[in-house]
Amino acid sequence: MGFPVRYYCPHCETIVEIERDGYLADKAVTPFPFEGWSYEPPTADFEDADGVVFQCGEDGLAIDGDGCGERFYLSFVRYENGEELDPRTPTEQVHLGNESTPPSPSGPRGPPNGFWG
Numbered sequence: 001m002g003f004p005v006r007y008y009c010p011h012c013e014t015i016v017e018i019e020r021d022g023y024l025a026d027k028a029v030t031p032f033p034f035e036g037w038s039y040e041p042p043t044a045d046f047e048d049a050d051g052v053v054f055q056c057g058e059d060g061l062a063i064d065g066d067g068c069g070e071r072f073y074l075s076f077v078r079y080e081n082g083e084e085l086d087p088r089t090p091t092e093q094v095h096l097g098n099e100s101t102p103p104s105p106s107g108p109r110g111p112p113n114g115f116w117g
């Protein structure tokens, strides 16, 4: 079913390997968690989470070296309303009214006046 995927620890570049089902796209491996993402350890059902939290060198994950013991995070791509979420941009946007209607300007304002040169 799954297939092994390798990741580098961002702290020490130890290679770890986990088995993935393959239908979730990776977004990034970072030494810190993304805000709003939920992480599960590789031993849990991480395919249902938003990412995987590794402890470098834990549970024989490392296949090259002993690991540094630090945590790092694999984040999957997340979509909301068909748009990819980016942890670097605010996600707490408030949607007012019908989402299919773009926000309308508050009426014509007329051309700017007062340019007399």
Ligand SMILES: [Zn+2]
Pocket (backbone or CB within 6 Å): 009, 010, 011, 012, 013, 014, 056, 057, 067, 068, 069, 070
């Ligand atoms: Zn490491």
